Amino acid sequence: MINGIVVLNKPRGMTSSDCVYKLRKLLHIRKIGHAGTLDPEVDGVLPIAIGQATKLIELMHEKPKSYIGEGMLGSRTDSYDLQGHILESLELEQQYSSSDLKAAMKKLTGKIKQVPPIYSAVKVNGKRLYEYARENIPVELPERDVTIYDYQLTQEPRFDEKDKLEYFDFAIQCSKGTYVRSLVNDLGTLLDVPAVMTSLTRIASSGFNINHAVTLSEIEENLDQPEKWLQPIDEFFKEYKKIDLSQAQFSRVKNGAGIELEGVSEEKVALSYNGKIKAIYKKMGNEYRADLMLLQNS
Template sequence: MGRKSPDFSVRSMPNKHADGVEGLLNLNKPAGLTSHDVVVRVRRLTHLSRVGHAGTLDPPATGVLIIGLGKGTKLIQFLHEYSKTYRATLTLGSRTDTYDATGKVIETRDVGRLSPTAVRTVLSGFEGTIEQTPPMYSALKWQGQRLYTLARQGIEVERRPRQVHIRRLTLLELSADTLTFEVECSGGTYVRVLADDIGLRLGCGAHLRQLTRTAVGPHTVEQALTLEALAEAVQRSTWRTHVIPLAQGLAGFPAIAVTSDGAKALRHGIPPKAAHVSRVDGVFGVGEPVALHGPDGALLAVGTACIDAAEMGRSAPAMVVVRLSRVLVDTL
């Protein structure tokens, strides 16, 4: 007899007291759900009111979707700084109006014979900093309206190109009519647009057939929890063991450890001065994000650096070194 699928309804879940749960969940989003759908299900399962997601995935896409819980929602804006890694499969020979398989075919071309060497040459041309024009079928707003709303009405408006960074773009598989690659890129990169651009440069046209986000910074799809597994963990009252603590939520971020006096100042909303710095981890420049940790390693706040990491130890004691963006400890 097959195992019964978990019921996601509110009434089916034990109504455990969930106050005090703060951190992140690394979930493996299934195809067919919007990122907001996942947030709604997590709210129902955990009975937490403060739940949000970082980095939207289109409904057909799968893979890593980071969910903020409680104060973890305050980290969401900073998770955008992490690079994202995707595995993408393209259908060669046809372009669509949405740049993916959900759209209407607007052009077909003969694929011909593509060699792996030729494809790798094309892919390498996209590495580095490039410009992308956001697609009309996107959630961006123009004069208060979502672009996809206008697109469904047959209206196209001018969109400003954006700079994105492609760290690496690697060919994984190539067949007569499909191409699969892995890309590591900056936040805000549209892989659908990349797929269309690659197809144009190959000369045959292409659209995105399948997309999986395999990593957001240090958070990988191998570590991700499915919604079914989360539901089962809620039923067993073990789901909290899957919550990534705040201190680990920004793993790999440049960081400053502050003294006990610096930690007390942060509780009053006062940014740290050079005299409060006990240790600097990583490299950062002026205006770049930096995490602030207390003497015990707890993540206290996130801000932007006022001076370079290299200058931190040579600054006047009274100089403010970080402009606060988010304070994660309760202020006094």
């Protein structure tokens, strides 16, 4: 049985579901799912949970995500990226300074309300927004509360004298549910110029970064050596206080019973037996009780 997290370096041109399907076939496993969808033309970190790790997917969503990408000033599309139809374009009369861009980025940092692109998987009345768009059905776009922890210009913007367009590189760290495409579009709105995202790479998600990532071909070439491409479940909980259980304590834990832990004050702890985390317990009154069971983690 395989239990763990594949930190996949998703290539452009594949959907997140394509990647899960490919891995399901390669590994001959049914219990598998991804945490945090990436658009087909976005590459980078796509965490995929396997076996017992599928229980972690909701927790994986809660951790911040980080991206690097490029935006362009002078054009706007209905999808907020280059895959959509052009709605507006103009030749810039002058270049926006790095100070202009940084000031606008700062206004989009913190807790904000964001409107997702019409070409997105957000559901309204049980139907995804991109389905409304494809059927030309008018729909009110819902506002969402998201947190932008950091929005930075990573180098000096570049002005294309020939086409009168401006390009800028950015880095973003944000909460779940954030559409980076919308942040680029909103930046243009603040600058009073059409803007579109031209490329995007996710460099961190679910507590893992691009340095942990492996490609589909690397997995296929090392199917019999999962240690080369599989992150253990315990790695996800490395920030938790780890408690090694005695046999008597584990006998209670495996039956879901509460236990007392002297000298421990953390709200949640990772309970380990025989070198593997078997449960996450949460403090309730004078004892700790089951929050997440991972008994088959091996």
